[in-house]
Amino acid sequence: MTKTVTKQKASPPTSLPKCKTGIPGLDEITGGGLPKGRPTLVCGGAGCGKTLMGIEFLVRGAMLHNEPGVFLAFEETAEELAQNVRSLGFDLDELIEKKKLAVDYIYIERSEIEETGEYDLEGLFIRLGHAIDSIGAKRVVLDTLETLFSGLSNLAILRSELRRLFRWLKEKGVTSVITAERGEGSLTRHGLEEYVSDCVLLLDHRVEGQISTRRLRVVKYRGSAHATNEFPFLIDEGGVSVLPITSLQLQHKASIERVSSGVPALDAMLGGHGFFRGSSVLVSGTAGVGKTSLSCHAADACCQRNERCLYIAFEESEAQLLRNMRSIGLDLEPWVKKGLLRFQVARPTMNGLEMHLASIHKQVEAFQPHLVIVDPITSFLSTGTDTEASSMMVRLVDYLKSHQITALLTNLNHAGSVLEQTSVTISSLIDTWLLLRDIELNGERNRGLYILKSRGMAHSNQIREFLLTENGVQLTEVYLGPEGVLTGSARLSQEAKEKATAVQRSLEIESKRGELARRQQALEAQIAVLQLQFQTDKEEMERDIASEQAYLEKLEQSRHEMARSRKADSNGLPAPTKKGRK
Amino acid sequence: MRQTTTESFEKRVANHSQERYVLCLYVAGLTPRSTLAIERIRAICERYLSGRYELTVIDLYLQPEMARLAQIVVAPTLVKQSPSPKRLFIGDMTDETRILQGLQIVS
Numbered sequence: 001m002t003k004t005v006t007k008q009k010a011s012p013p014t015s016l017p018k019c020k021t022g023i024p025g026l027d028e029i030t031g032g033g034l035p036k037g038r039p040t041l042v043c044g045g046a047g048c049g050k051t052l053m054g055i056e057f058l059v060r061g062a063m064l065h066n067e068p069g070v071f072l073a074f075e076e077t078a079e080e081l082a083q084n085v086r087s088l089g090f091d092l093d094e095l096i097e098k099k100k101l102a103v104d105y106i107y108i109e110r111s112e113i114e115e116t117g118e119y120d121l122e123g124l125f126i127r128l129g130h131a132i133d134s135i136g137a138k139r140v141v142l143d144t145l146e147t148l149f150s151g152l153s154n155l156a157i158l159r160s161e162l163r164r165l166f167r168w169l170k171e172k173g174v175t176s177v178i179t180a181e182r183g184e185g186s187l188t189r190h191g192l193e194e195y196v197s198d199c200v201l202l203l204d205h206r207v208e209g210q211i212s213t214r215r216l217r218v219v220k221y222r223g224s225a226h227a228t229n230e231f232p233f234l235i236d237e238g239g240v241s242v243l244p245i246t247s248l249q250l251q252h253k254a255s256i257e258r259v260s261s262g263v264p265a266l267d268a269m270l271g272g273h274g275f276f277r278g279s280s281v282l283v284s285g286t287a288g289v290g291k292t293s294l295s296c297h298a299a300d301a302c303c304q305r306n307e308r309c310l311y312i313a314f315e316e317s318e319a320q321l322l323r324n325m326r327s328i329g330l331d332l333e334p335w336v337k338k339g340l341l342r343f344q345v346a347r348p349t350m351n352g353l354e355m356h357l358a359s360i361h362k363q364v365e366a367f368q369p370h371l372v373i374v375d376p377i378t379s380f381l382s383t384g385t386d387t388e389a390s391s392m393m394v395r396l397v398d399y400l401k402s403h404q405i406t407a408l409l410t411n412l413n414h415a416g417s418v419l420e421q422t423s424v425t426i427s428s429l430i431d432t433w434l435l436l437r438d439i440e441l442n443g444e445r446n447r448g449l450y451i452l453k454s455r456g457m458a459h460s461n462q463i464r465e466f467l468l469t470e471n472g473v474q475l476t477e478v479y480l481g482p483e484g485v486l487t488g489s490a491r492l493s494q495e496a497k498e499k500a501t502a503v504q505r506s507l508e509i510e511s512k513r514g515e516l517a518r519r520q521q522a523l524e525a526q527i528a529v530l531q532l533q534f535q536t537d538k539e540e541m542e543r544d545i546a547s548e549q550a551y552l553e554k555l556e557q558s559r560h561e562m563a564r565s566r567k568a569d570s571n572g573l574p575a576p577t578k579k580g581r582k
Numbered sequence: 583m584r585q586t587t588t589e590s591f592e593k594r595v596a597n598h599s600q601e602r603y604v605l606c607l608y609v610a611g612l613t614p615r616s617t618l619a620i621e622r623i624r625a626i627c628e629r630y631l632s633g634r635y636e637l638t639v640i641d642l643y644l645q646p647e648m649a650r651l652a653q654i655v656v657a658p659t660l661v662k663q664s665p666s667p668k669r670l671f672i673g674d675m676t677d678e679t680r681i682l683q684g685l686q687i688v689s
Contacts, residue, residue: 107653114684116660117619117673122610123642123654130646152656152672 016223019067019139019175022060023053025242029227030218034199039166039176041196043188044203049214049235050179052088053203054141055081056239057177059090061139062100069139070131070174071103074147078103088239102131108151115153121161125168132174140169140176149190166195187219198222204230211352211383216242232354241358252278252401254456259305259371259406262297265475266434269451269460275432276456277370278404280397282427284411285436289447290468291410292316294436295373296325296332297473298408303335307370310363311343314379318343329471342367348379353392356380360396364405372400376410377426393426431455436466439487446488449475465491603627603635603685604664608649610642610657615674619658622675630687 018032027033034040034057042050058069073081081103082092095101104127132140145162152158169176178196183189193200200219205212216233218226233242258273267274275281281298283291295311302309313321321343322333335341344363351359364372374396380389393409400407409430427433433452438445447466451459464475465487479486479494486494607623609616620639627635642649642657652661660671662685669684682688 104650106655108655112668113670113672114680115673115677116671116680117676118615119656119658119673120610120615121655122657123608123649123659124656126610126642126646126657127649127654130649148655 018224019061020065021057022064023056023240023242025231025233026216026240029216029231029242030199030221031224031226034175034177035221035224036175037170037173038198039169039178039196040199040201041178041180041188041193042201042203043180043182043193045182045205048203048205049233049240050203051075051081051143052085052235053201053240054143054177054179055085055090055092056088058101058139058141059085059092059095059239062095067138068100068102068135069141070128070135070137071101072128072131072140072142073103073105074108074142074144077105081105088235088237090239099135102135102137104128104131106147108147110151110153113151119154119157121148121158121165125165129172132172138174140174141179142176143179144181145178145192146180146188146190162192162195199224203233208385211349213352213354213388234354234358236355236358252398253404254278255404260301261294262299262301263294263473263475265464266294266449266473269462269464269475270432270454271457271459273457275406277406278401279431279455280401280407280409280429281432281434282409282411282430283434283436284413286413286438289436289438290466290473291412291436292321292375293325293328293330293468293473294434295375295408295410296321296330298371299341299373300330300332300335302371302406303332303338303340305370306340308339308367309335309341309371309373310367310369311341311373311375312360312363313343313345313375314348315375316345318345328468328473342369348382351383353380353383353388356383357392357396361399364400364403369405371406371408373408374410376412378412390426394429397426397429439465441487442490444488444490448478448487600634601665603631603662605635605637606652606661606663607637607639608642608652608654608657608659608661609639612641616641616658619660619673619675622678623660623681626675626678626681630682630685 017036018030018034019036020027020033021030042053044050055071058071061067061069071081076084078092085092092101092103096103106124106127128140131137148158148162149155166178178192180188180190180192182202183191187193187200187202197220199221202217202219204215204217206215207213214233214235215230217230218228231242233240255277257277258275259277260267260274261270283294285291292315299309299311311321316324318336322331322336325332332341336343342363344359346356346359348356360372360374377389377393380392383389397407397409409426430453432454435450435452437448437450439448440446447468448463449466450461450463463478465478467474467476479491605623605627607620609619623637627637640648642654648654656672658672658674660675660681662669662671665686671681671684675681
């Protein structure tokens with residue numbers, strides 16, 4: 001993985017002076033460029049880009065750093081060379097006209113040559129020296145010096161002359177690039193590395209699974225720290241680029257700004273505000289769980305904020321995506337027309353991984369999006385090995401992070417695979433990981449969403465049911481109860497059941513209340529009757545008491561009267577009255 | 583009278599010993615090696631091509647542009663411009679047999 005590189009270009013003032021190549025990425029991995037005023041050997045097999053790297057070193061030197069250069073071509077004529085690099089946007093003729101570049105084609109044909117004694121390569125020295133002096137060149141490319149070995153047979157002379165040539169180049173103070181063909185078991189076929197020992201770059205062109213990748217490695221760099229890994233590099237319409245090498249650093253800014261996911265309920269689950277800007281979000285799940293729909297929501301939300309979104313799709317065409325999203329009530333077409341949403345649709349196998357990465361880079365550079373969606377990243381697996389795909393993703397995520405671009409990646413999990421695992425093993429890079437999963441229950445399949453992780457925010461630990469409705473993605477609470485987790489119609493029926501039970505209960509309560517009231521009424525009525533009866537009894541009894549008393553009084557009275565009438569002695573009379581005793 | 587190719591060829595073969603040689607010797611400075619080469623080629627020319635050769639000696643240090651124009655890499659280099667085919671002889675011209683063979687003076 002490219003991430004292990006830690007050597008930086010922070011160089012002490014006494015360190016080797018360097019000459020910037022201007023080739024994107026190469027200066028970073030060499031810690032600032034090639035050794036200034038010294039020769040550098042670029043070796044590699046046929047067709048791996050040695051000549052191109054050499055010519056680009058000169059062209060960029062002339063254009064960016066105002067350092068004229070001499071190209072000594074042993075294999076192609078100046079016209080052929082100009083023609084070959086015109087497709088890369090380099091106009092050699094114009095540079096030659098401006099005296100920024102001199103191309104000298106050296107022709108050696110053994111069949112025309114008779115060796116008649118001792119000789120030296122002074123002719124070459126004079127030509128090179130003349131070319132350097134005529135334009136004040138600071139850079140020299142010799143492509144490919146080894147042709148001399150096939151043209152001249154006296155190896156002893158040749159070797160000593162080459163040694164002299166490199167010494168001479170150093171004395172001239174020009175930064176030179178010497179290309180050489182890769183040999184069997186050695187860096188170069190004729191052992192040029194013996195003479196050029198300051199800096200050696202090795203180019204390689206490998207085809208794996210019908211997809212070719214170019215790689216570059218700094219084999220040796222005397223007196224300087226350098227990256228030691230193999231770096232993929234590209235040759236495209238912009239020339240050579242060793243890209244991206246952002247993973248050399250891990251110093252992203254961390255934004256606290258939050259951006260909506262486009263699904264309010266999901267924002268709520270993510271601590272209420274959605275994703276962090278510039279974070280990497282992974283949506284993983286098996287086929288048909290709604291990864292693309294969720295991505296499109298995020299795209300929609302992005303465009304609603306008046307920000308640009310780059311959607312890299314590997315599975316569906318733009319038209320198909322737009323149509324499908326319309327079915328869930330998401331119309332993305334206005335955003336496309338407004339220029340806020342751009343689709344980049346490609347077959348994954350169309351390019352090698354590095355080409356993909358480079359084209360994403362280019363798109364990002366050109367479009368300056370705020371959100372990049374890659375749907376799905378698993379497609380990269382079809383174009384490379386696991387390690388390559390994961391290294392590429394690391395660099396992509398790194399690149400986007402360093403530019404504060406939110407990355408939304410989808411990952412297709414294959415049925416039966418471990419869900420908490422991405423196919424390209426980038427989980428450790430991911431800040432927010434949403435997992436969409438099927439929940440199979442009672443003969444139906446429903447979607448569930450939960451947040452596996454979300455760095456730096458309080459997030460929900462709940463599973464939500466994920467619904468694709470006519471109004472887009474909606475998240476509902478799943479049924480969590482004594483019966484377990486229920487989704488879909490099971491949830492609905494459970495909810496209905498619960499509702500019915502609740503209604504039943506409330507009815508019962510109602511009737512019990514009625515009963516209570518009735519009972520109270522009955523009781524109160526009874527109390528009233530009893531009170532009435534008591535009242536009646538009381539009155540009756542009082543009446544009785546009164547009449548009894550009256551009777552007693554009457555009796556007394558009549559006894560008195562009787563006594564009076566009998567004129568009886570009061571002695572013989574019981575209970576004499578006061579009157580009688582007198 | 584129109585000559586056929588065969589006739590012209592036969593004529594040239596017959597006149598071979600009469601053909602003029604145009605030679606150019608490129609040297610890098612007047613080093614001992616250069617001097618040696620100049621001396622030797624002059625001697626050879628005088629002995630075998632007397633009266634029918636033209637030898638120019640060019641010092642590349644004085645005319646560096648000539649190195650590019652004449653495609654010179656090695657010094658000293660003797661270029662046989664005429665008769666065709668063009669041949670290059672490199673070195674200090676000590677190997678007389680090879681020179682004579684290359685100049686088609688002897689076979």
